[in-house]
Amino acid sequence: MSVPLPDVPGVTHRFITVRGVRLHLAEAGHQDAEPVLLLHSFPQHWYTWRYVIPLLALHYRVLALDLRGFGWSDAPRHGYSGVSLSDDVVAVLDELGLQRTHVIGHDWGAWVGFITALRHPDRVSHLISVNMTHPWPPFMRxxxxxxxxxxxxxxxxxxxxxxxxxxxxxTRFLLRHWVADKQLWDRDELDVFTDVVREPARARAGEQVHAAYVWREIIAHPFGGRFRTARLTVPTLLLGGDQDVVIPPSVLRGGGRNAENMRSVVVPGCGHLMPEERPAAIANEAVAFFAAPVTPGLTAAS
Incomplete structure (x- = not known):
């Protein structure tokens, strides 16, 4: 990787090799505290959580992973389906000796979080999906x-x-287009993401993530997706922006038949990049959600 790691005070970095791939992990917080795993989206990497990390680190051990093909992780030619990326996540937990963790995912990272919670519910304590719908949105919405x-x-x-x-x-256009406040970005911050994704192997990885979703999830499973009959038992919170131009609040609803404990919160004045736009909202909702008693039967608003 020719692009240097950006600096965030209090964050350390390490590399973990799992399933033959060397993955980058940014860490902060108390080593003995409850872990929280952060999963980024395209075209970003761990640095998307730069404002969220110090807020969560006051209470938790924070682990921000670069998924394969992104950031400072290796970018092999294959392995970009949601299931494969989820397998990487579980392998990282094994390598770290963590039986369970809270998971917060943004967009694609939230999709990987859903798959992990559905396939390995014993490994995910709570799931927060940021700017991403659940796997069972009503077709009419x-x-x-x-x-x-x-x-x-x-x-x-x-x-x-x-x-x-x-x-x-x-990719620069998308990052500017997705925020509610077009003045949010400065050039240097955009460069941290766009310079990395332009590297040939990472450009191919971005292509492969999108292709795997279309061909393995949509085309191969046209009537509701691979997980249409699955049941989500992990307590789940959906966070959406009221000005999200990709995932509007209306598609966060439903899912009650497949989820035992899921609800949604819409954050005002927020677009599709909540980790940059409303980091305090994510941290505050997370702290409250992780500490709240489980309420079986609670589902997202219909």
């Missing part, structure tokens, strides 16, 4: 909003996707 995913069409087709990611300013 989802269908009118499918156009909001237009950007994926430019990245899911090899080799077009890697060209778009590497050779154009498309």
């Amino acid at each position: 989802l269908a009118p909003n499918l156009w909001r995913m237009w950007h994926t069409a430019l990245m899911e087709w090899p080799p077009l996707g890697r060209f778009v990611i590497r050779r154009t300013g498309f």
